[in-house]
Amino acid sequence: MNVNxxxxxxxxxxxxxVLLTSAxxxxxxxxxxxxxxxxxxxxxxxxxxxxxxxxxxxxxxxxTYINPPPTTGPTPVKxxxxxxxxCGNSVPACKLLSDSGGEAAKLLGWDFHVxxxxxxxxxxxxxxxRTALAAKPDALVIQGMDCGQITQPLQEAKSQGVPVLGVQSxxxxxETPGAPSLISVQYQYSNGxxxxxxxxxxxxxxxxxxxxxxxxxxxxxxANLGKGGFYEY
Numbered sequence: 001m002n003v004n005x006x007x008x009x010x011x012x013x014x015x016x017x018v019l020l021t022s023a024x025x026x027x028x029x030x031x032x033x034x035x036x037x038x039x040x041x042x043x044x045x046x047x048x049x050x051x052x053x054x055x056x057x058x059x060x061x062x063x064t065y066i067n068p069p070p071t072t073g074p075t076p077v078k079x080x081x082x083x084x085x086x087c088g089n090s091v092p093a094c095k096l097l098s099d100s101g102g103e104a105a106k107l108l109g110w111d112f113h114v115x116x117x118x119x120x121x122x123x124x125x126x127x128x129x130r131t132a133l134a135a136k137p138d139a140l141v142i143q144g145m146d147c148g149q150i151t152q153p154l155q156e157a158k159s160q161g162v163p164v165l166g167v168q169s170x171x172x173x174x175e176t177p178g179a180p181s182l183i184s185v186q187y188q189y190s191n192g193x194x195x196x197x198x199x200x201x202x203x204x205x206x207x208x209x210x211x212x213x214x215x216x217x218x219x220x221x222x223a224n225l226g227k228g229g230f231y232e233y
Contacts, residue, residue, distance in 0.1 A: 066189060066190050067189075067190045067191055076108045076109075076110075078109060079109070079110070079111075080110045080111070080138040080139070081110065081111040081112075081113070081135070081136075081137045081138050082101075082105055082110055082111070082112055082113075082137060082138060082139050082140070082141065083112075083113045083114070083115055083131075083132035083135065083137045083139075083140050083141070084098045084101045084102075084112070084113070084114045084115070084140075084141045084143065085115050085117055085125070085128045085129055085132065085140060085141060085142040085143060085145060086098040086114050086115065086116050086117055086128075086143055087117050087119065087120075087125075087143050087144030087145060088116065088117055088118055088119035088124075088144075089114070089116045089118075090118075090119070091119070094143065094144060097143055097167060098114045098143065101114075101141060102114070113132070113135070113137075115127075115128035115129070115131050115132050116128060117143075117144075117145060120145075120149065125142075125145045125149055125150045125153075126150055126152065126153045129142070129150060129153035129154070129156075129157065130153055130156070133153070133156060133157060133160060133162065136160075137162060138162070139162065139163045139164075139165065140157060140162055140163070140164045140165070141164075141165045141166075141167060142164060142165070142166055142167065142169050142183070143167040143168060143169065144167070144168045144169065145169050146169055146170040146175065147169065147170060147171050147172035147173075147174075147175060147179075147182055147183060148170075148172060148175050148176070151172060151182065154172075154182035154183070155182060157182075158182055163184040163185065164182065164183050164184050164185075165183070165184060165185045165186075165187070166183040166185070166186045166187065166196070167187055168196065169183060169186075169196070170196055170197075171183040171186065174195070174196070174197065189202075190202070
């Protein structure tokens with residue numbers, strides 16, 4: 001799907017501001033446990049299968065699983081240090097979000113650092129988290145790292161009292177029934193996707209609508225669902 005890069009960056013920065021603000025709010029209040037978005041319902045009013053593939057159709061599709069960032073939130077605390085665990089700076093989609101996090105931290109006046117998870121090569125995810133923890137940060141943001149891949153370092157973060165925020169990261173309690181929750185705050189991507197699994201499923205439905213519109217209902221698809229297979233077509 002061809003989304004304007006500026007729009008993507010604005011959404012990324014909005015995600016980052018909400019996540020970072022929620023992280024530091026949780027340091028001062030045990031009741032701060034949500035980084036959700038707010039906005040209109042964004043329900044689609046155009047049927048992409050009949051209207052054809054146009055910018056308006058794509059916008060309608062996108063609005064079904066992404067809402068604008070909220071316009072209000074907790075008051076940012078001052079002079080905090082935040083580390084962002086990027087899934088891999090060699091991947092543009094990973095670097096875009098960590099760069100947006102840096103922009104948000106600058107606006108908030110925080111000390112911001114990125115630890116490159118290097119696509120988890122040679123245990124890169126765990127190494128990134130432990131590098132950050134050694135610096136004694138006020139909060140961590142993990143991006144694209146599921147709890148099952150980094151359970152031990154997340155337990156170390158919890159024992160140090162460092163809140164961990166998840167971006168596109170499945171918590172241990174969501175992966176395995178009865179497992180403890182080790183991600184303090186999960187970002188809510190839209191009003192219609194209350195959990196990350198909901199968001200992944202919505203993304204799959206949006207992709208299907210796009211293909212239906214582009215190929216007029218005659219697409220031949222090879223779907224690589226990856227580990228977990230969250231997408232529904």
